[in-house]
Amino acid sequence: xxxxxxxxxxxxxxxxxxxxxxxxGMACIWPLVTIYIHExxxxxxxxxxxxLLLNQGxxxxxxxVGGMLFDRWxxxxxxxxxxxxxxxxxxxxxxxxxxxxxxxxxxLNGLFYGTLSPVINALAVVLWPEGGRKxxxxxxxxxxxxxxxxxxxxxxxxxxxxxxxxxxxAFAQIIVLAMFAFILxxxxxxxxxxxxxxxxxxxxxxxSVGKAAPVKPVKNVAWGALVMLCAGLLxxxxxxxxxxxxxxxxxxxxxxxxxxxxxLWTINGGLILFGQPLIAWVIRRFARTLKAQMLLGSYVFVLxxxxxxxxxxxxxxxxxxxxxxxxxxxxxxxxxxxxxxxTPEGREGFIQGLVSGTGSAGRxxxxxxxxxxxxxxxxxxxxxxxxGLALLSVIFFAFHSSFQKRSHQVPVxxxxxx
Numbered sequence: 001x002x003x004x005x006x007x008x009x010x011x012x013x014x015x016x017x018x019x020x021x022x023x024x025g026m027a028c029i030w031p032l033v034t035i036y037i038h039e040x041x042x043x044x045x046x047x048x049x050x051x052l053l054l055n056q057g058x059x060x061x062x063x064x065v066g067g068m069l070f071d072r073w074x075x076x077x078x079x080x081x082x083x084x085x086x087x088x089x090x091x092x093x094x095x096x097x098x099x100x101x102x103x104x105x106x107x108l109n110g111l112f113y114g115t116l117s118p119v120i121n122a123l124a125v126v127l128w129p130e131g132g133r134k135x136x137x138x139x140x141x142x143x144x145x146x147x148x149x150x151x152x153x154x155x156x157x158x159x160x161x162x163x164x165x166x167x168x169x170a171f172a173q174i175i176v177l178a179m180f181a182f183i184l185x186x187x188x189x190x191x192x193x194x195x196x197x198x199x200x201x202x203x204x205x206x207x208s209v210g211k212a213a214p215v216k217p218v219k220n221v222a223w224g225a226l227v228m229l230c231a232g233l234l235x236x237x238x239x240x241x242x243x244x245x246x247x248x249x250x251x252x253x254x255x256x257x258x259x260x261x262x263x264l265w266t267i268n269g270g271l272i273l274f275g276q277p278l279i280a281w282v283i284r285r286f287a288r289t290l291k292a293q294m295l296l297g298s299y300v301f302v303l304x305x306x307x308x309x310x311x312x313x314x315x316x317x318x319x320x321x322x323x324x325x326x327x328x329x330x331x332x333x334x335x336x337x338x339x340x341x342x343t344p345e346g347r348e349g350f351i352q353g354l355v356s357g358t359g360s361a362g363r364x365x366x367x368x369x370x371x372x373x374x375x376x377x378x379x380x381x382x383x384x385x386x387x388g389l390a391l392l393s394v395i396f397f398a399f400h401s402s403f404q405k406r407s408h409q410v411p412v413x414x415x416x417x418x
Contacts, residue, residue, distance in 0.1 A: 011127040012135050018179045019120055019142035020149070025172025026113065027150025028165045029090075032158055033106075040162055041099050051103060053364055055110035060360040062114020067353020070119050071346055075126075076185060078349070079119055083177040085112030087170045094166030114360065118353035125340045125348045133290060136340070137333040141272065148269035222342045225400045226351070230358040232294065232396035233335045237362025238369060239301050239386045239393075240328065243321070246370040247308070250379050254312050264321045271325045279329045287330065290338050294397040297330030298390055305387035309380055338400070 005013065037048040062082075069078040089109040096102055120143075124135040150172075157164040243264075251261050287293040304324035307316060336355045343351040373382045 008134070008138060009128050009131075012124065012131065012138060014179065015120065015123055015127065016138050016142040018176050019139050020146040021172050021179075022116075022120070022176045023143040023146025024150035024153065025090075025146075025169040025176070027147045028154035028157060028168045028172070029093075031151050032154055032162070032165060035158075036162055037099075037102075041097070041102065043099060049367070051106060053367070054107055056360050056364040058107045058110035059114035059117070060357045060364070062111040062116075063118050063353045063357035063360060064350075065111075065353075066115030067118045067122070067349040067351070067356070069115070070122050070349025070353070075119070075123070075349075076180070079116065079180045080177070082112050082116035082119070083173055083180065085109075086116065086173045087177065090166045090170035090173065094163040094170070114356070118349060118356040121336050121356070122348040122352040125343070125352065132341075133293075133333060133337040136337045140333040141276065144269060144272040148273065151265075151269075225342060226339060226354070228396045228400035229335055229339055230354065232298070232393040232400070233331070233355065233358050234362045234365075235389050235393040235396070236298065236301060236331055237359050238366040239305065239390050240324070241363050241366030242370045242382070242386055243324065245367040246374045246379075246382060250374070251317060256314055256317065260314055264317060267318065267321055268325045268328075271322065272329060275325075275329065279326065282326070282330070290334050290341075291397065291401060293330050293334045294338070295394055297327040297334065298394040298397055300324070300327030300330065301390040301393070302387050303327075305383050305390060309383035309387070 008016075033052065034045065034048045037043050037051060038045055066078060066082060069081070086109065089105050089112060093102065093105050093109065096105065120139055121136060124131070124139050128135040153168065154165050157168050248261055252258065282296075283293060287296045300323055304320045304327060307320040307323060311317070311320070336352055339351050339355050340348065370382060370386075373385055377385070
């Protein structure tokens with residue numbers, strides 16, 4: 001384990017540590033939002049659900065804005081703005097007990113979180129462009145480690161005071177901001193200097209033989225492939241989010257306790273953290289390419305829904321969660337990695353913001369679509385339809401490469417010395 005950790009560049013290791021702290025703070029709040037709104041602010045569960053929907057909408061907008069700011073406004077300025085916004089909103093959330101003020105702050109918090117979210121993946125791409133799936137997968141695991149730690153910590157803090165969950169999040173984000181402000185810039189600067197020195201050596205070699213420096217290809221965004229990727233990801237999230245919404249209520253109607261339901265997410269987090277050797281073996285054996293990884297993950301989503309359709313026992317739900325988690329571990333890191341492969345230089349933030357926003361859109365649409373289907377077709381119908389949707393995501397992932405345009409190369413040459 002230590003050797004594997006040390007095989008990553010120091011910049012990625014620091015980014016992973018920042019991602020753990022970032023998601024730890026975030027997870028102090030998110031699992032408890034519904035309880036806080038319902039029990040402490042005295043609002044119905046429908047109001048809490050609608051507010052969460054609006055929050056995901058704000059997160060989506062923030063993801064797109066954050067991605068564009070990352071590319072056009074600068075990495076550090078985007079990080080400073082979004083981190084400072086999260087810290088300010090978290091402190092204010094801990095101090096207010098007025099629902100109207102809470103709603104405004106909660107939506108702004110979602111906006112700032114959305115702004116920072118794609119920056120982390122985009123930094124993984126920028127800091128380690130040759131890392132491929134390894135860099136983004138490291139960030140994915142780090143974020144889930146933080147969720148596991150933050151969920152436990154949030155429960156402890158909330159048992160003392162709900163205000164402490166917001167203040168705990170603010171403290172975590174202050175640490176993240178400090179890491180971004182004082183540590184990561186050294187690595188970004190070192191990479192820029194290394195790239196510049198490499199470019200200078202290439203230029204000198206070209207001039208020594210009286211020729212212009214080699215042409216550096218400039219890629220266009222492969223919009224067709226990107227749309228197909230995002231469509232597959234959107235559908236995958238719609239399927240996945242049923243676990244956190246309709247299926248939780250369905251399980252309770254079967255006599256499965258809330259504690260048993262929570263244990264499923266403990267299994268989910270534990271498998272993500274400690275199942276990396278298993279998923280690495282699966283990838284080596286069955287999914288050697290990123291495309292195969294996405295396809296296999298989608299088929300696994302289908303299998304999970306089919307297992308649920310044939311069981312009403314808790315053991316069946318445990319098996320389905322195990323299978324669904326394997327699919328998640330295959331699909332979630334693969335999509336941003338594939339998107340990064342055909343991202344033009346300087347557009348990393350925008351593309352990762354679009355991918356992050358697509359996930360948020362799936363989390364918005366999933367509960368509404370699932371509730372409608374469940375109301376009209378019952379649980380069995382919901383599960384079969386979700387299995388069908390997961391198959392549809394297979395189609396999108398399978399054909400995304402067919403829509404990928406050849407990168408247009410723009411010759412960038414320096415004039416010959418006179």
